Each structure stands twice: as structure tokens, then as C-alpha cells.
Amino acid sequence: GDSVTQMEGPVTLSEEAFLTINCTYTATGYPSLFWYVQYPGEGLQLLLKATKADDKGSNKGFEATYRKETTSFHLEKGSVQVSDSAVYFCALSATGGFKTIFGAGTRLFVKA
């Protein structure tokens, strides 16, 4: 079945450091790919998405590119802030379906 694998955390960075959180997937067909962010005590909210190969999703300085050849959707940000501390979830929604499959989540801590 479909699945999402993302790097284990926690990831601890200093402010202004470069961030990469790896995400790979397996799916039949052509899924849409998402990154969601969860701040402490809140629900998940959409960070960015990409719906076809080579699409780049971006928002709030975060970017991720849909790589079909490597089945990956890695999240990057050039300069993290303390306010970026949160849990990040990679997810896919498969072709012809509406069920979203989530990765286990990666907790990010950013130190001032």
C-alpha cells in the first residue's frame, strides 16, 4: 500500500541555519504531496503542496519539489527562525482517492 517515510527527529538547529527534512513515498499512480506543520497545542495546518512531478511548493520561506524519479518531497528552508519550532508532517493523497497518508512527523527545535 501507499506509505510515507520521513526522517526521524528531533532535529535541533540554531537560528538562521539551513533546514532539510527528508521525505520519500511509495504510491501507485500519481499522488499529490503535502507538508503540514503542527505548532504546540494546535492542529495540523497546510504548509505547502505539489500536485504533479517537478512542481515546487513554497510558503513562508519553505520549499519542496516533487521528484518522481526519486519518489521524494524534501522540505527545505534557507534560514530557520525560533518561531519555526514545530512538528512537520509529510503526506500524500493518492490518485483516485481522498485518503491522506501521513509520515510519522519530524520535530524541529530552533535555538536562539
Place this chain on the structure above:
Amino acid sequence: NAGVTQTPKFRVLKTGQSMTLLCAQDMNHEYMYWYRQDPGMGLRLIHYSVGEGTTAKGEVPDGYNVSRLKKQNFLLGLESAAPSQTSVYFCASTPTGGRNSPLHFGNGTRLTVT
């Protein structure tokens, strides 16, 4: 602009007790979902609904029941709570079932079963 609202925010139950979690959305979305979130496991789909009056099982439905009597509300019931149901529960909605529609989440209910 409430979006998806879940009540209650916290609850503690004893084993064998029952309870209902309420989810309400004001976005006129057709699809609604209940997920549970456990450490290291991401979110897993419990039940979902593709419209008023419909429900279907997700990945981990055992021990839960749901109802969607009104389009805006989706209820999750635990008839006889067990410690394995200690979790954070999230309700979500989407306007349609298309794969491009992102989920809109509530803020969650933290349930502890002792």
C-alpha cells in the same frame, strides 16, 4: 472564521466509560474525517464521511463509531473506552474528495483513558 471546531479539548475517562467527541465545520465541506495521533506513528484514519448521512471505516476503526446526521457535524463515539485509546484525536474536512484538496484540521482533543 471558525473553520473546524472540536469539543472537548481534554477528557479523562476510566476504562469502560463511554463518550462522544464533537466536530463542527462551517465551511460547507462535504468530506469529514477522524484521525488519531500517536507518538512516532503520524496520523491514522479512524472513520470518514463523504457526505451527510454517510460513514465509512478507515485504517483503525475498531472500538469507535461515528455519525453524520448533519452536514456540518461529525461525531466520534467510544462505547467502552480502553487504555489503548489514549491519544490525541483530530477532526478534519475537505470540500471534495479530490486528491489536491488539503485537509482542514481542528485543534484536537486529548483523551486519556485510565
